Amino acid sequence: TNGTFRSLRIEKREDNAAIIWLDVPDVSVNTLQADFAQDFNRVLEQLSADKDLEVVVLASAKEDFIAGADIKMLTQLPDAEAARQLSRTAQQAMDQLEAFPLPIVAAIHGVCLGGGLEVALACRGRVATNSARTRLGQPEVKLGVIPGVGGTQRLPRLVGLETALNMILTGKTHPASKACALGLVDEVVPRPVLLEAALARARELVQENNKEPEAGTFQQVSRIFGSMLSLRKVRSLLLEKNSLGRSMVFNQAKKKVLSHTHGNLPAPLQALEVIKTGMEQGLEAGFKAEVEAFGDLAVSTKARNLMALFLAKSALKKDPGTDEEIAPRLVRKVGVLGAGLMGSGIAYVTAAKARLPVRLKDLKQEVLRQGLRTLWNAVTEQVKKRRMTAGEGDRVLALVRPTTEYTGFKQADVVIEAVVEDLKVKQQVLREVEAHGGPEMIFASNTSSIPIHKIAEASDRPEAVVGMHYFSPVPKVPLLEVIVTEKTVPEVVATCVALGKQQNKTVIVVRDGAGFYTTRILAPYINEATHLLAEGVSIQDIDKALVNFGFPVGPLKLLDEVGIDVVQKIAHILEEAFGERMKPTSVLAKLVSSHRLGKKNGQGLYRYQKMDGIFKGKGKQVDQSVYQSLGIKPDKKLEANEIAMRCLLPMINEAVHCYHEGILRSARDGDVGAVFGLGFPPFLGGPFRFIDNQGLRNVSKQLVHYQEQFGKRFTPASLLVDLAQQGIGFYD
Ligand code: NAD
Incomplete structure (x- = not known):
């Protein structure tokens, strides 16, 4: 029986082996679409009717295994209940896959990510190729969601709590060799023998199946001993077997998440809770918790922003960059x-x-x-x-x-x-x-x-x-x-x-144009930070406010990194082009004239140490003597959010100017540029997404509020005012 479904195909072999080929139509890489669960259910139903069948392998007919869920489909989910329903049906299909009377083995080459890894986890064995293309991971948190197809439950049970938390909370992916050492895959082979190795693994599992029903701790431990003899792994496995040990692991993981995300991202924290629920209350409760959390997160603004960026990035891959269709020249050197x-x-x-x-x-x-x-x-x-x-x-x-x-x-x-x-x-x-x-x-x-x-x-x-x-x-x-x-x-x-x-x-x-796009919107952001500094807000308060807001480094640390003299030069170019709103404070000139050029000469707003002849270090400590050079007493206290908005508003307002003047081809490009070039907080989606989410009227009002205090550098861009009046957003 050689059946065909929408994205799966059964190939029955003469040796009573069946291969389920994954081949999603009309896409270059397999993604899990809304109907994938149904497809799996029907395939399994058909296979279970075949009494001669001995082994089953799941493989991709394309270059890669599965890249994950179809993101576009996720962004179109109307509400949390629809997202829950999607997760629930997918979980059920994977339960069927796992419970299939014959062990099914995943043959993995290329990316095996997110929902793709969850499909592989529901298989009873996994064989992967040693190709550099092969990567396994659960990157869901990077899109503001958590694994929703059972991954939060199966992964910790397969590789241990610590490893699973590491993967799920960071979204980090692993090559096959590492995945094998972690126990995530059973075997790593060269690509040409992948299918044969997977079939052999399936036959092996059939035999093991007849002997021993389930792998206990001893087997896990001995497998790890067998594969890499890591005492650390054994220790952590044993640690995870008692609830005190587990709660230690959970607490550590939570601390790490908070220090990385500053509490801005709910997904990793939710993932942690869901994994905990599964550990403390059992699989059933774990699966349920996964559905609930996935549903809420999938339709949250932050996840939607992250997904929109992902889709924008994919769209740009196909964008030739010109309005007319014109073939690029061949570049050979x-x-x-x-x-x-x-x-x-x-x-x-x-x-x-x-x-x-x-x-x-x-x-x-x-x-x-x-x-x-x-x-x-x-x-x-x-x-x-x-x-x-x-x-x-x-x-x-x-x-x-x-x-x-x-x-x-x-x-x-x-x-x-x-x-x-x-x-x-x-x-x-x-x-x-x-x-x-x-x-x-x-x-x-x-x-x-x-x-x-x-x-x-x-x-x-x-x-x-x-x-x-x-x-x-x-x-x-x-x-x-x-x-x-x-x-x-x-x-x-x-x-x-x-x-x-x-x-x-x-x-x-x-x-x-002066400053193009990225430099042009970065300048008023850094400039406003120097205004705050000149008013007497401390360097630490300013940078901390923006880091907690979601930027990778604060604006004043960035000033040190880029070079204070370089920023000064750029500031003058921009002032010349755009006038008063880009006028730099006296801070830059004072710093440069007191030979503070930033990290490169070891003298800036922060302190650096010289190693191997160059200034290194992250500049953790503010150089307190800088206040004296500037003639400032850093004793003004402002709310962190006030500091963040003061820096952010001129930046996003400038982005609107760029859009209006046709510097940008689209709001999408403006968002991508700010996030991927400047580290604008991705969960906010970029300047234009942020303005749309806040409401154009609100943003315009906030600008006017500061304009009354500080003058023209906060005058809302005319386009912003016009669109606010018309009630139109940048993505409408
Ligand atoms: P750099 O000082 O590290 O490198 C410049 C190099 O150019 C030096 O090695 C110098 O010897 C060499 N050079 C000078 N004249 C040359 C010539 N006639 N022929 C060949 N080489 C010559 O500077 P960088 O940070 O790499 O910056 C280079 C450019 O990139 C600048 O225009 C800068 O504005 C721009 N840029 C820098 C950054 C950044 O973050 N550093 C970011 C974006 C763009």
Whole structure:
């Protein structure tokens, strides 16, 4: 009987084995859609009628196993009850899968995430490939929800409480080897033998089945002894067997969550409670608690914001970045000018992600060596994390060829410059590289503040000049802002967008102008923090307020990181372009004139320690002497929320200006840019989502309130006022 269902297909083999092929129609990666539970139920029903059947394997007919639930489907759930119903039916289908008379084994290659891992957990065995593509995890909390298909119950029972909490509360994913060491998969094999190994594992389980019905602690312990002999694991397993030990584990996990999320994210805390319920009151109660929590979270504003960002990111992957359909040019080689912090990072993503050959040029051998070392470190980290094999790592390193001349630039299709932030120097290298490069070469600048059209004035071919604005550290920050001047032709834009995607970046395209988009909205945010400081609010209070609000670092710490002199330069460019609302306080000038440049010279608002010749450390302690340099007494107390809103409002208001002026192509791009480039709290969805959620009238009112106190820098953007009057939101 070879049956077909919507997204599953049964293949019956001659040796009485059946393979359930997962193959969701019309998508490139399998996702769990609303009808998946029904499909599973019918497949199992059909298989149970087959009396000759001996073993069953569940495998994907696509490249990856299952990426998780269909997020779009989740965002369309009308209410919490509908979400609960979805979770309940999915749980029931997985119960059927688990209780099937024959052991079913999951054959896992590629991503096996979220609901996908929960399907695999309901199987009785799991075999995974050793491919770098294979990753297993429960990343639900990153979307503001918790596993809703039984994962909160099955995972701790399979791998132990500590490991399960670690995975579910952080959303971290694991490669197959690690998953095997954790007991999450039974065996790791090369891809070509995956199916055979899964079938063999199923036959093995049939035999074990006849002997022993259930795995107890002893078996778990001995399996771990067998696989990795980790005493720590054994200790934690034994610890988890008594309720005192468990409550210790839970308390620790809760503390960790709160220190990471500052209480802004309810999902990990809910997950913790649900897991606890299952541990203390049994499976049945655990499953019920999972349904309840999943239902509430799935329709919460924070989850919706996170899911909207996820969908925006996916949509941008398909967006060519230009309004007209135009094919990007083929890029075969990239030139990078400047092997400093940014240049070496750009070389890394070009070689490691886009797998393109790179010519990396700097003035001195010494700097090149340092740049290559940075590159080597980044590759080593990938190999360590098993995101890359050692062989791949070697190939990546071999792709980058250093030079102090323009040798090899003739064949470069795109040249990205990351030399010092100085218009004259940038124009100089532009002229040089145009003289050495081919006639079709694209010149992209990574400047963070100089308008691209000014750099392009030095070019013979301004139509091929564009901005490619990366963020530090380049290997980690996912955003790339492509900046287009009036002269840049669409083919050049499409080519840079395609290259950025190959470098694994989320790319937004913005129009040229002072500060583009990201720098332009960041500046008033940092500026307002310096206003607060000048008023006498302490550095610690300011940064803490914004970190608790959801930013990864506070604005004043960021000032130290970016460099106070750099921010000062940018502030002047923006003041020149936008006038009074961007006028910097005297704080920046005072700091720079007292030689406080931030982390780079070890003197800023925070204290740094010198190690190996450079200033390191997170700058945990405020340098108290800074108040004296500024002539400030830090004795003004403001509510944390007041501080946060003071900094946030000018930022989101500036985002509206950018939207109105056509700097942005859409509100979506504005949200993605702020979250993925600047660390805007993702659960707030980005500036535009935040304004919509708060209500345009409310935001406008708050701005007016501060405008009365502080003047023009809080004047609401005219578009905001107009839309508020009309009752239209940015996403309507
Ligand atoms: P950096 O000082 O670390 O690196 C600049 C490198 O350029 C130096 O190694 C220098 O030797 C080299 N260089 C100077 N003139 C050159 C020339 N004629 N040919 C080749 N190399 C030359 O600076 P960085 O932080 O990497 O910044 C580089 C650019 O990226 C700047 O325009 C900066 O505004 C921009 N940017 C920086 C950040 C950041 O966070 N640091 C973020 C976004 C953009």
